[in-house]
Amino acid sequence: MNTRALSAAVALLALSAGTASAEKTKFEYWYGLSGDLGEKVQETCNRFNAAQSEYEILCVGQDGYAQAVQNTIAAFRAGKHPTIVQAYDAGTADLMLSGEFYPVQKMMADYNIDVDWANYFPGISNYYASSKGELFSMPFNSSTAVMYYNADDLKSIGMDTPPATWEEFEATLKKLKESGKACPYAYSADPWVDLEQFSMAHNVPVASNNNGYDGLDSKILYNTTLHVKHMENIKRWLDEGLLQIRTAQGGINAQSSFAQGECSFYANSIAGHATVSKTAKEGMNWSVTMLPVYEGTERHNTVVGGASLWVLSKKTEPEYRGAAAYLKFLATPESEEYWSTVTGYIPVTKKGFQGLKDKGFYDSAPFKGREVALESLTFTEPGPLTRGIRLGGFIQIRAEWKNAVEAALAGNMPMKEALDTAAQRSDDVLAKFARTYKGKSFP
Amino acid sequence: MRRAYFKNNWIAALMVAPQLLIIFVFFYWPTSQAIYWAFTLEQPWGGGNEWVGFENFRQLLTDSQYWDSVRVSVIYAIATTALAMGMALILALFADRQLTGYKFYRVGLIWPYAVAAPAVGLSFRFIFNPSAGLFSYINHLFPGLWDPIMNGSHALFMVIVAGAWKQIAYSFIFFLAALQSIPRSLTEACAMDGSGVLRRMWDLQLPLMAPTFFFLLVINITDSFTDSFGIVDTLTVGGPARATNLMVYKIYEDGFRGLDYSGAAAQSIILMLLVIALTFFQFRFVERRIHYS
Known part of the structure; x- marks a missing residue:
């Protein structure tokens, strides 16, 4: 006691x-x-x-x-x-x-x-x-990251359950678009969701040395994994009008866009659940579900x-x-x-x-749905690639990713090339970090 | 010219000591520390460092994205200075003409200088907002024409306008003071000789304001290199895709957020040298053409 x-x-x-x-x-x-x-x-x-x-x-x-x-x-x-x-x-x-x-x-x-x-x-x-x-x-x-969805919008296209795979997700976006929804998916490039949580859920590496846990001489690997395909899909969805970019700099962020009922989906931290509850449009039916995974892959746990x-x-x-x-x-x-x-x-x-x-905390609003985060977090036992990420200079590495993705989304360069550049620049950050802490290793 | 001297040097030293101490504590000491860090790889928590010579500088100067940041900063500095000084000059010339209500304008035009940069940033965020702000009307008429979220040039334009707006008030005060110090008799003499308002501005007022003009040029250029942080931070966070990643913002991003103390220190040294060089250049080549009296 x-x-x-x-x-x-x-x-x-x-x-x-x-x-x-x-x-x-x-x-x-x-x-x-x-x-x-x-x-x-x-x-x-x-x-x-x-x-x-x-x-x-x-x-x-x-x-x-x-x-x-x-x-x-x-x-x-x-x-x-x-x-x-x-x-x-x-x-x-x-x-x-x-x-x-x-x-x-x-x-x-x-x-x-x-x-x-x-x-x-x-x-x-x-x-x-x-x-x-x-x-x-x-x-x-x-x-951890979850997918927020507007249940009313899904119902309007005849869906009772949210999509579980990215393929279904894309089909849903298309249907929503056809039904006249201008913004099916409120998106803002966020490495924590699109890169880190995505890689964990698919059990693919972000960096070598088991995501940096085994040594300082790690190299970025995300430009060689399923992540590339996912980001190319996002770019395509943007071009096809299936998602809209919503950031605070643009006046209304993804969370508010979702809470106001403008957009049907948005992916972010479960920590926003309380805010969405408070700010959601009167009478809007919404909930959260685990981030989708690609067909033919095995779902793993997401990370804290x-x-x-x-x-x-x-x-x-x-x-x-x-x-x-x-x-x-x-x-x-x-x-x-x-x-x-x-x-x-x-x-x-x-x-x-x-x-x-x-x-019965999770049985009724406004707390209903938050248990999804724990389900996602504990979906499998954490393995070498899903227990987390331990990289030095992580802020810069995230910034490299974000800037590259923004450039690709704006059409300045192909997504793969952008991710390659970001990965290579992040390797330089890692090398500098390793040199700063020469002779040391993670305890 | 005759100069006045203190007989007793000790008194002189005593009098400047407090000021020197302040300059030492807030300028020379941090600068020396930054120079030291720029030549080492410093561990943020203070676990020691390694001397690496010019390695940090070499890395920066061979990085094409660092040069992009320099390029954007230079564009920003030139554009905000030109915009702010041009607008301030026009406003000052008109405020000086004592049109109806000029006292009200005068105070109103000085006000923006007292507004903090983040507040300026937030207001402009609303004005330029492509979907809900004033600029959304443009998008209403021509969909997709204005897009600072995705388009780097638009974002840079936005930051420049906000930065210039903040600078206008400062230049305005000095221009107005300069205009008011021009003897009325000169203006009246010109008027009697038959020159109109525009001719008087061009031939009389502007040449007499040259020293003020030069002073403001130096101050505005320096300011736009070093004091743009608040606006970038609230308006664009350096994006999209680094299009508004000004040098001073990159220093903050790498040093304070990214904990790369050595890289950030090297960048501040480069920024300092750049500002020194620009100021030197202005004194050397622009000031020669200025006549003070």
């Missing part, structure tokens, strides 16, 4: 300190989520502070994942960093190689806090674990997105005890239920998920 573990930690602290002090141990936590979600993070902190009297967590929003990582690095170099930082997938490689963190699994063991690590969904925990399976950071806000909580090095023991208590607090079923209710994120433990399911 959580309280017992907590009191054990408290007792230990009292012993080591000699006298129990009335002064609370304060420690900082910097997070990247902003806006509404940022406020929800702040609430988890308030709940933690209210639940116990030994520690006080100071939660500071950094207004964006990238900023959270940048600011933490700047603060770390000046010796003024927080104890916990919320870091996103793309910031992981540098953090891992720097070694400037306290692996959470080790920390929990060091402070005798019992955590049932097997309770975590392997698709989630593997992403944040060492090659030997030791968990480095605490899974927190987790999501979102962020996890890292405990940084060079902090004092009391601060680590506080951090451990907070992470333990977040892992309780009650906290998980709270987090999954107020946000669109999914529970990260099997028990948390089961608890919600038993309560």
Whole structure:
């Protein structure tokens, strides 16, 4: 039980300190989520502070994942960093190689806090674990990509279930188009969905060395896989008017286009489920389904997105005890239920998920459909190609992909050539990263 | 010319010390750090670095996409400067003519300078929005004519207009001040000799404004190289397909988001040298043709 573990930690602290002090141990936590979600993070902190009297967590929003990582690095170099930082997938490689963190699994063991690590969904925990399976950071806000669909539009063309394969998906787009729908599919080039989740679901590699897990000398492979065909299809669908590009820069993004009923499909993170629920046009029937796969391929699990909580090095023991208590607090079923209710994120433990399911959480709106994300995430056991991606300079690699795809979609060059160029340029990024961390390897 | 000297050098040193300290902390020290990083491969979390000489520069200068970024930045700088100064000059000439309500115009025209770049970006995002903004009327008449989401030239045009709009106010203030410092007697003498408004502008006001013109040219060029971040970030995020990836935005993208500190440091050094070279060039070749008094 959580309280017992907590009191054990408290007792230990009292012993080591000699006298129990009335002064609370304060420690900082910097997070990247902003806006509404940022406020929800702040609430988890308030709940933690209210639940116990030994520690006080100071939660500071950094207004964006990238900023959270940048600011933490700047603060770390000046010796003024927080104890916990919320870091996103793309910031992981540098953090891992720097070694400037306290692996959470080790920390929990060091402070005798019992955590049932097997309770975590392997698709989630593997992403944040060492090659030997030791968990480095605490899974927190987790999501995966799903396909949102407008059930009314599908019904209007006589379909009761959403398409499961990309071939059916294309046929559906055509029918919708013929029925007079101007925007069957709201699309914006997003490497996380089109490249990473797509490759996982089809069990094809993004890069060599098992997507970078086995060494720094990795090379990009996505320009040689089924991914090329998929992107060529997207380009063709654009040309045939089966999809429309919807970005925030263009005034209305894909999510709003879908929520307003303008477009029938859009693919993105399950985390947007809550927003779509709130903003969907009155009376619109919609739901989510797993991303389609191509015919003749075997569906695999998709991969976790979102962020996890890292405990940084060079902090004092009391601060680590506080951090451990907070992470333990977040892992309780009650906290998980709270987090999954107020946000669109999914529970990260099997028990948390089961608890919600038993309560009938997923049976009715607005939460109905979110279980699809877990179904997608746990569709198969994660294999060498589906446990995640561990590449340095990942932000640049994603940017190379996005710029190349944009160029191809605009008709500046063929899709295959664009992806080849992006892959080759990404290889240069990887080579530079490997050189920066010469002699090191992923732990 | 006679010059005034301090008898006691210590007092002089004491008086400039605070300013020098500020310049050192906010300019020389970071610059020296950037130069050092530009010649190394720096690990972001501070785990050490390796001296690589000119490797970072070699990589950048052999990268065709980096040259694209330089090319786009130069186009942006020239276009925004020409557009902003041209518009500011026209507006100032008219505000100076004291037409009805000129006091209102004067304040109104200075205002945009106080607007933050991201706010400018967001407003222009609405104006230029191809499906819902003011420009959507164009698309209504001629479908597909205006497409900044897919078409790089359109996107660049959009960024230039937004950037120029923000710069106009600054140039306007200086042009107006220059115009108002021209003695009225000169204008009146011209008028009595029978020259019309346009002739007075061309033969009298513009030549007398040359020093201001030169000053604004230097400031505008420098500004458009270094201060375009907010507009690009809100309007285009550097896209589509890098069509608006200005040098300063690329530095942010690579350094702060991508954690490639060394590559970004090398880019800032190149940008700094470029701005220094351009300013030097302007002083060397343009200023010679300016007569201050």
